[in-house]
Amino acid sequence: MTVRIDDYRSAVENHWCPGCGNFGILEAVKKSLVQLDLPPEKVVVCTGIGQAPKLPHYLRVNTFNGLHGREVASATAIKCAAPDLTVLVHAGDGGAYGEGGNHFLHAIRRNIDITLVVHDNKVYGLTKGQASPMTTRGTKAKIHPHGVPSNALNPLALAIAQNCGFVAQCMSARGDHLAATLSAAIRHKGFSLVHVLQPCVSWDKVHTYAYYKEHCYELGADYDPGDRMKALELVLAEGDRLPLGILYRTEQPTFEDLALSHLDAPLRDLPVDSGRIERLMPKFQ
C-alpha cells in the first residue's frame, strides 16, 4: 500500500488565521502519516474545542471532534474498542493542560498507545485572547488586565517526572523535524506527548516566528533520550533556550498489553452474544 498526501486532502474550508502556526502542524501531520504509510481509514484523529482541534476537518480522516478538554478520555476508549487503528489527539494548550489536565495525568499512567499533540500557542485563541495554562506569569491578557497571577505549567517536566514513555518538543515552523518526531511518536508503543510550540499571530506579540527562531535549538545526535535526569534537567533549566526533539523515551508495558490481552478480536468486532451469561449463571445457583 502506498499512501499519498492527496489521500488526506480535505474539501473543508480552512478557518484558521493567515499565518497561524497550525498550518505547519497540519502539513507535518500529513507528511508523517504518509511517511508511515497509514491510510486515512486506519487513523482516528480525536480532538476537542478550539483552533487546534479543527485540524482533522482539514484532513480526510476518521474524526472524533468531541468536547473541550475531554479528547484524551474519548481517545482512550476509541483505542480500547479499536486497537488496530492509529489514534492521534490534537489539543490546544488550554484543552490539554487546563480543562483536560486530569485526563492528561491519567493517560500518562495508563500508557495507552495514543499520541497527544499539543498545539502550544500560550493563549486561548478561538475565545479571543485569554490566558492559558502556558501563559507566562505577569503577562497581560483579556481577563488579566494587570497580569496573570499564576505560574505557567511545565508539562514536559510533569510528563518526564511521571515517566511518560515518549516526551518531545517541536516547533510548528520546522516541518521536517516535526514530521519526523510525530512519526517516531506514532511508532512508539504507549502514550506519547509531542508538545509543539506555535506562534499565535493574532493574540501573542512576544512568541513570534522570530522569537522561536532565535530561542529554539535541535538536540544533537549525542543527546541520550534514555537519560531521565538529564531530560528533567533540560526542561527545568531556567533561561530562554528551548530544546527541540525527543527529550525522553522509555519502553514499558502498554495499557493494551495489560487490559486488552484477554480479547480475541477488537471490541468493535464482537457480536452481541447474549449466551455469554450462561457460563456466569452457575456461580449464582
Add this chain to the structure above:
Amino acid sequence: MEVQIRIAGAAGQGLQTAADLLGRALTRAGSFAYLYTDAESRIRGGLNFSHLRCSDQPLHGISQQIDILVALTDAAVTEFSHLVSTNGIILCNRENTHPRTAPFTLASLLAEIGGDKALALLSAAIVCALLDIPRGLMESLVRDHFGSGAALESNLRALELGYRKAGELDHATRFRIAHAPAKAPRLWLAGHESVAFGAIAGGVRFVASYPMSPSTGTLTDLAEWAREASLVVEQAEDEIAAINMVAGASYAGARAMTTTSGGGFCLMTEGVSLMGMIEVGGVILIAQRPGPATGLPTRTAQGDLHLALHAGHGAFAKAIFAPKNLQECYELTARAFEVAERFGCPVFVLTDQLLQDSQATMDAFSTKEISQKRGLLSEAQLADMSSYHRYELTDSGVSPQAAPGISKHVVVVDSDEHDVDGHLTEKPIIAEQMCQKRLRKIASLKSSLDFEPIVEGQKSSPHLVISWGSTYETLREARNHLKKKNALFAHLHLSQVWPLPVERLKALFARYDRIILVENNAVPELGSLLCECTQRAHDVFINRFDGRPFSVEEMVSRLTEVLP
C-alpha cells in the same frame, strides 16, 4: 407460609455473609428468599441489618415483621425486638432479659468451639436448622465459601453446633418451611448483578465508571466477569472521563456503558449532550440515592428522573427505563443496549439503592427476547457503498452508523453543528436540517418505544395509584393485603418513564376520579412529568424521603388513610 428473619448488628460482624448464605441455602433447597439490607456508610460499627423473607413464593416487598431476630449487639435488641412476632424468637449474642430470647447466647456457644470468627455462620446455621434446610446442603455452601484451613474448620464446628442447638429450642419445628425443589436451578443474586447480567446479555463491551454507591456493585460485577464475557472495564479518573469514554468507545463501534449515582451523573451531563449531538449510543446506569450533593450515600431514593430527563443542553433523543424489580433490572438493561445502538442515543437505566443491593431467588435469565442484531453497518454493507454520510438526512432521523476502520470510508463526528459528513458548519439551512433530523429521531424513538399502559388491581375502582421503579413489589403486596379488607384501587406502574405514551395516558387518567401518586422522594418526579405531559395532576401524594424504602405495612396504612 412465610418466615422473616432479621440479622442485626454492627458493620463488620458478618451480617451480610450470614444473610447471603441463608438466601443461597433457601434457594438451593427450593424455596424463595428475598434479602434487603440496611447499612450505614461505614466499614465498622453502627447498627446495620439484613432482613430476609423466606417463602414458598417470591415476595419482594419490604416488611417490618420479624419471626427470628438475630441480634449481634445489644443495640439490635433495643431497636428491633418490638417487631418480633408473638411466636418469634430472638437469638442474642450476649445475655439479654427480653422474654423472647433463646435459652443460650451466641457468645457462649462460640466459647464452646473457641474463637469468635464464626459468629455469622453460627447464627446462619441455627436459622437454617429452624427453617429445615438440610445440613448437607448448608455444609457444601460453607465449604464453597470458606475454602480450606482454619477458617473452614471453625465454621464447620459452628455449623454442627448451630444445628444441634436449634434442635433443642422450643421453636424447633415452628418455622419449618416445606421446600419444593425447583425443576431448573434458580439463581440467588442481587439487583446489581441483575443489571450486570442484563448488560452482558445486551452486548456490553466497554464500561468506564468512577465508583459511587450504590452503583459500584454493578461495576465490580462487570469487572469480575470481564474475561469470561470479553469486555473491558476501566475505572476512569472521574465521571467526566467516564462518559466521554463511553462516547468514544461507542463511536469506535463497541456497545458501552457507565455506572454512577446522582452526584456522579451531575458531572456527566455535558457528555450526555455530546452523545446527543454526535449521535452515538451508550447506556447510563444511575443508581439513585438521596441528594443534594453527597446526601445519604448508602440509602435509597427516586429523585433523579428529571435529572436524567433534562441532562445535557439542546434537544436530542433519549430513553429512560426504571426497572420495577430484579427481573426487570436484567430485562431493561439488556434492552437499553439494543435501543441505544439502534437509535444512536443515550439510554438511562434508573435503579436505586434498594434495587441494587437487594438479593432474591430468581429463575434463570432467558436470552430469548434479546435481539442479537448489531445496529451498525457491516463491513460488507460498507464495501458496497460508494460514499458514506454519518449524518445522512433520513425520514426516521436515524442515520446509518459505521464504525471507523472497517471500510474505505472515513467516519467523522463533531460536537459542533455539522453537515451530513460530520464536518462543522454554521450554515443556517444545514443547522436547521440537522436539528430537524434530531427532532425526527426523538419522534421515531417515541413511536418505537410506544406501549399500552397496563393497569393492575381493581381496574374499575375510581382510584388510580401510580408508581414507578422500585416501589412496585411493596405496592403489589400492599394491594393484596388491602384487597382482603375490600380497599380496592387500580394500579398503574411505569417501568419506562421516558418516552411516555401521552395520549394513551390521558385517555386512561380520564377514567379515574382520583390519582394517588406513590414515590420514594420529597418532590414528585414522575408526578410532575405526568402532569406536564397530560395536564392531569395527582390528587394525593404518598411519599417517603428519609432514604429508606416504604414497607408493606406502611404502604397499607398510608393507602388506607386515603382510600374510603
